[in-house]
Amino acid sequence: MRVLVVGGAGYIGSHMVKMLLANDHQVITLDNLSSGHRDAVLGGTFVEGDLADVAFLNKVFTEHQPEAVMHFASFIQVGESVRKPDIYYRNNVTNTLNLLDTMLKFEVRKFIFSSTAAVFGEPDYVPIDEAHPNRPLNPYGRSKWMIEQVLADYDKAFGFKSVCLRYFNAAGADPEGQLGERHDPETHLIPLILQAASGRREHIQVFGRDYDTPDGTCIRDYIHIVDLCAAHLAALTYLKNGGDSDRFNLGNGAGFSVQAVIDAVQQISGKHVQVIDGPRREGDPARLVADATRARHILGWAPVFTDLETIVAHAWQWEQKQVGH
Ligand code: UDP
Numbered sequence: 001m002r003v004l005v006v007g008g009a010g011y012i013g014s015h016m017v018k019m020l021l022a023n024d025h026q027v028i029t030l031d032n033l034s035s036g037h038r039d040a041v042l043g044g045t046f047v048e049g050d051l052a053d054v055a056f057l058n059k060v061f062t063e064h065q066p067e068a069v070m071h072f073a074s075f076i077q078v079g080e081s082v083r084k085p086d087i088y089y090r091n092n093v094t095n096t097l098n099l100l101d102t103m104l105k106f107e108v109r110k111f112i113f114s115s116t117a118a119v120f121g122e123p124d125y126v127p128i129d130e131a132h133p134n135r136p137l138n139p140y141g142r143s144k145w146m147i148e149q150v151l152a153d154y155d156k157a158f159g160f161k162s163v164c165l166r167y168f169n170a171a172g173a174d175p176e177g178q179l180g181e182r183h184d185p186e187t188h189l190i191p192l193i194l195q196a197a198s199g200r201r202e203h204i205q206v207f208g209r210d211y212d213t214p215d216g217t218c219i220r221d222y223i224h225i226v227d228l229c230a231a232h233l234a235a236l237t238y239l240k241n242g243g244d245s246d247r248f249n250l251g252n253g254a255g256f257s258v259q260a261v262i263d264a265v266q267q268i269s270g271k272h273v274q275v276i277d278g279p280r281r282e283g284d285p286a287r288l289v290a291d292a293t294r295a296r297h298i299l300g301w302a303p304v305f306t307d308l309e310t311i312v313a314h315a316w317q318w319e320q321k322q323v324g325h
Contacts, residue, residue: 001240002026004066006051006099007073009036011181012114012170012228016070018042018179019229025236028064031073040179051095057102068110068236069103071096074143077187078118078283081140092143097150104158110239111151111162112232117221117249117288119145119166126255127221127291130247137283148247155245163235163243168221168251168290170228172311173318180318190222190312193262194319197271204273206258208280217258219287221251224305224314234299246298251290252306264312 003020007013008029013036020027027044030051038046045064049056051073074092075081081088103111118141119134136142147164154160171190173180181191195201209216231250238246256264266273295301305311 013072014040085139129291164247171222172224205278211286219255227303248295255289
């Protein structure tokens with residue numbers, strides 16, 4: 001298919017572009033390079049521009065005639081979203097509406113949306129399935145949940161078919177070492193610990209050791225970036241085959257504590273990581289683990305890189321390459 005990948009120069013998007021190309025799809029990457037990297041787009045066509053620019057979007061759709069769209073371009077920092085809700089709603093909601101309405105205008109009705117576990121808020125139970133109530137706790141989570149609701153309404157009114165994929169903790173890197181995580185500032189646990197291991201950072205701070213978990217640190221569901229992208233590929237096939245709009249939680253179903261991740265990094269890298277104990281970070285639930293049964297059944301998806309060591313090893317390979325630069 002001809003697939004427009006919006007935000008294809010970012011961490012997840014760039015791995016997706018690589019996988020789409022490897023599976024013989026035609027790829028058009030659209031990115032404003034606000035946080036993405038041009039050199040992370042390994043092939044296909046690249047167009048630089050912003051979703052706020054409707055005339056630009058019209059031009060892209062006229063010139064490239066995509067048959068499906070994957071949308072990765074959004075602001076992703078929970079804390080920042082609390083301080084600057086205006087830019088989060090503008091980028092994650094208004095700009096996404098521009099994209100959706102351009103799709104409608106050009107009669108492109110297949111859409112794969114990067115959503116998040118943050119659409120659930122504090123969980124009533126774990127693992128979290130799709131029936132879990134949606135009570136997002138911050139503007140970031142609310143912006144994603146708003147678009148999910150818009151998509152349900154667009155399906156009813158316009159027959160617009162979408163798959164919303166709620167990522168738990170995207171992690172790891174391209175096993176071939178070409179791509180990885182390059183956020184600035186970096187806020188995610190695994191790259192931060194790896195930077196502490198490689199010497200790019202002095203220490204790592206653990207946000208709370210008094211949670212109701214076996215070692216007192218928070219438990220998260222880390223899903224390998226390649227598995228995450230494989231779910232998008234499966235969603236694309238699903239929509240191509242006439243699948244109905246749906247939402248899927250994506251994780252590997254196993255939770256790992258912050259301390260377990262630190263231990264894994266030390267073991268894989270052979271380096272000592274200096275750890276400082278800090279207070280809890282606001283809005284962090286003790287455990288977030290996905291029940292991805294639905295994605296397995298309906299999309300025929302199954303994660304491959306489920307052990308923490310492999311996830312960390314691939315990310316460490318990438319981190320070493322960054323240090324070498
Ligand atoms: N975390 C931490 N120190 C850090 C960054 C993160 O202890 O410097 C913890 C955080 O409290 C959470 C887990 O690591 O329990 C994963 O956080 P991250 O920001 O990577 O992802 P999130 O779960 O917020 O999407």
